[in-house]
Amino acid sequence: xxxxxxxxxxxxxxxxxxxxxxxxxxxxxxxxxxxxxxxxxxxxxxxxxxxxxxxxxxxxxxxxxxxxxxxxxxxxxxxxxxxxxxxxxxxxxxxxxxxxxxxxxxxxxxxxxxxxxxxxxxxxxxxxxxxxxxxxxxxxxxxxxxxxxxxxxxxxxx
Amino acid sequence: xxxxxxxxxxxxxxxxxxxxxxxxxxxxxxxxxxxxxxxxxxxxxxxxxxxxxxxxxxxxxxxxxxxxxxxxxxxxxxxxxxxxxxxxxxxxxxxxxxxxxxxxxxxxxxxxxxxxxxxxxxxxxxxxxxxxxxxxxxxxxxxxxxxxxxxxxxxxxx
Amino acid sequence: xxxxxxxxxxxxxxxxxxxxxxxxxxxxxxxxxxxxxxxxxxxxxxxxxxxxxxxxxxxxxxxxxxxxxxxxxxxxxxxxxxxxxxxxxxxxxxxxxxxxxxxxxxxxxxxxxxxxxxxxxxxxxxxxxxxxxxxxxxxxxxxxxxxxxxxxxxxxxx
Amino acid sequence: xxxxxxxxxxxxxxxxxxxxxxxxxxxxxxxxxxxxxxxxxxxxxxxxxxxxxxxxxxxxxxxxxxxxxxxxxxxxxxxxxxxxxxxxxxxxxxxxxxxxxxxxxxxxxxxxxxxxxxxxxxxxxxxxxxxxxxxxxxxxxxxxxxxxxxxxxxxxxx
Numbered sequence: 001x002x003x004x005x006x007x008x009x010x011x012x013x014x015x016x017x018x019x020x021x022x023x024x025x026x027x028x029x030x031x032x033x034x035x036x037x038x039x040x041x042x043x044x045x046x047x048x049x050x051x052x053x054x055x056x057x058x059x060x061x062x063x064x065x066x067x068x069x070x071x072x073x074x075x076x077x078x079x080x081x082x083x084x085x086x087x088x089x090x091x092x093x094x095x096x097x098x099x100x101x102x103x104x105x106x107x108x109x110x111x112x113x114x115x116x117x118x119x120x121x122x123x124x125x126x127x128x129x130x131x132x133x134x135x136x137x138x139x140x141x142x143x144x145x146x147x148x149x150x151x152x153x154x155x156x157x158x
Numbered sequence: 159x160x161x162x163x164x165x166x167x168x169x170x171x172x173x174x175x176x177x178x179x180x181x182x183x184x185x186x187x188x189x190x191x192x193x194x195x196x197x198x199x200x201x202x203x204x205x206x207x208x209x210x211x212x213x214x215x216x217x218x219x220x221x222x223x224x225x226x227x228x229x230x231x232x233x234x235x236x237x238x239x240x241x242x243x244x245x246x247x248x249x250x251x252x253x254x255x256x257x258x259x260x261x262x263x264x265x266x267x268x269x270x271x272x273x274x275x276x277x278x279x280x281x282x283x284x285x286x287x288x289x290x291x292x293x294x295x296x297x298x299x300x301x302x303x304x305x306x307x308x309x310x311x312x313x314x315x316x
Numbered sequence: 317x318x319x320x321x322x323x324x325x326x327x328x329x330x331x332x333x334x335x336x337x338x339x340x341x342x343x344x345x346x347x348x349x350x351x352x353x354x355x356x357x358x359x360x361x362x363x364x365x366x367x368x369x370x371x372x373x374x375x376x377x378x379x380x381x382x383x384x385x386x387x388x389x390x391x392x393x394x395x396x397x398x399x400x401x402x403x404x405x406x407x408x409x410x411x412x413x414x415x416x417x418x419x420x421x422x423x424x425x426x427x428x429x430x431x432x433x434x435x436x437x438x439x440x441x442x443x444x445x446x447x448x449x450x451x452x453x454x455x456x457x458x459x460x461x462x463x464x465x466x467x468x469x470x471x472x473x474x
Numbered sequence: 475x476x477x478x479x480x481x482x483x484x485x486x487x488x489x490x491x492x493x494x495x496x497x498x499x500x501x502x503x504x505x506x507x508x509x510x511x512x513x514x515x516x517x518x519x520x521x522x523x524x525x526x527x528x529x530x531x532x533x534x535x536x537x538x539x540x541x542x543x544x545x546x547x548x549x550x551x552x553x554x555x556x557x558x559x560x561x562x563x564x565x566x567x568x569x570x571x572x573x574x575x576x577x578x579x580x581x582x583x584x585x586x587x588x589x590x591x592x593x594x595x596x597x598x599x600x601x602x603x604x605x606x607x608x609x610x611x612x613x614x615x616x617x618x619x620x621x622x623x624x625x626x627x628x629x630x631x632x
Contacts, residue, residue: 064190088433277411
């Protein structure tokens with residue numbers, strides 16, 4: 001869709017460049033202690049440890065933080081092609097509770113991309129056991145990722 | 159379902175008592191600066207201000223924090239009847255970006271409650287403009303809220 | 317968005333005209349025995365009786381037909397403003413089974429409309445008892461409804 | 475969960491037996507011209523051709539029929555383990571329109587199964603091109619499939 005970063009680089013390089021650019025501005029993901037384990041075309045893997053401040057009285061993780069990790073993985077995956085893409089709709093099924101101290105891993109993969117619309121699935125697990133399954137719908141809003149980062153204050157790219 | 163707190167109190171009192179008990183243990187909602195504006199039978203209204211640490215480079219809120227606020231409002235609403243109830247599935251549609259400094263208001267209402275299953279809708283708005291629409295499915299897991307808080311480490315009640 | 321049918325008619329008239337035009341071409345809704353009980357700006361109410369051919373061995377309705385009724389109500393509601401609008405994403409929660417002979421009523425209402433995107437909720441009930449809750453996301457694809465009916469073979473307007 | 479059909483048969487045989495039993499009572503899927511192409515533990519593949527009666531004026535399939543096919547594939551997959559399992563929540567994203575005459579193929583796979591809850595994804599395609607992506611949440615309601623078919627009029631197993 002854009003001539004910019006996509007055309008002169010491999011799809012792997014585009015994914016890394018988009019991730020680097022996003023990460024630099026992403027106060028939220030950094031403040032939550034997220035870590036990017038890998039990105040590729042249509043994929044992203046992030047990690048985050050459940051801290052005391054992310055829990056309720058039972059020592060189990062508030063769903064908002066599990067969602068936030070999945071949502072960030074989704075954002076890195078759906079922006080990996082170099083075009084600015086935002087979340088339009090997400091759903092999450094909570095399967096088992098996350099616990100204080102768990103190192104959560106979110107793995108995002110592209111299920112579908114057609115026109116400006118995409119579907120991405122994210123599995124959140126701890127020690128190899130699934131905690132939650134997330135599905136996100138994305139919409140590409142135009143412009144290359146890098147240009148838009150500087151100029152599109154309206155877009156939501158976590 | 160439980161004889162405990164529900165039987166000897168009005169439904170309004172039960173909702174307030176459940177909320178107080180939940181809030182006392184809810185590190186996550188407090189750490190995010192949430193504030194309970196009101197609770198009632200099947201309803202809850204919470205507020206949260208979008209801080210710098212909740213944003214990406216554009217000054218727009220990471221979807222995870224918008225979700226977290228809605229999810230907390232959902233939790234207070236679905237636990238307002240005094241029985242321990244957990245989230246099983248949630249979805250959220252992002253309509254407009256939240257911005258740094260926005261005071262977000264999440265208003266949860268009960269759409270349906272049948273057997274152990276419930277549906278709750280939460281609207282998140284800023285200055286009266288809708289930011290996101292959230293729908294949560296809940297499942298009552300048994301026991302009164304207060305007893306379960308002490309004894310059910312598996313349940314996810316944010 | 318369109319000057320056509322919307323500008324010279326009341327919003328009620330636009331809703332009725334859009335519904336008439338859609339209904340004329342909607343083999344599917346007619347073949348299922350649906351009936352339009354009412355349409356208005358952002359709203360639609362449809363009825364359908366659960367026949368033998370819509371059931372499984374228990375005499376309970378296949379979820380596909382409950383969904384179809386809700387989806388049609390959604391379609392009439394989201395097209396009621398006169399602009400061609402298609403479903404992009406729908407979800408449904410099954411609360412109680414529908415039974416053979418039930419006259420199902422689906423009531424759609426507009427939850428949000430911003431830019432080209434809309435959210436519509438549909439409750440499906442039988443004898444005043446809720447059977448299912450449906451939420452649909454729509455996208456306006458451009459052109460007035462009437463012109464597009466004739467010229468846009470790609471659009472999905474049930 | 476049940477000693478019945480599951481314990482004395484291979485998981486493949488259990489899946490086939492459950493499918494045969496369901497199919498015998500499933501007026502709806504048969505009336506829509508569905509065909510079972512395959513079932514296995516946690517999986518099912520069904521086909522259905524889009525007829526004139528399933529379309530609107532554009533010759534495109536009403537979303538309800540696409541959903542119905544996906545929902546049936548989901549039902550066969552989530553009941554394949556031999557325990558009666560019903561749909562609690564489903565969502566579908568429409569990616570491209572189905573057209574009159576298309577032979578739609580729905581392929582269901584198990585994403586997660588924990589306790590009584592399961593998640594199943596179904597892709598609906600025509601000529602190898604994805605038409606829709608469906609995700610279903612299931613709940614096992616107890617009893618073996620075969621016994622429950624005879625005795626549980628409340629359960630929704632399409």
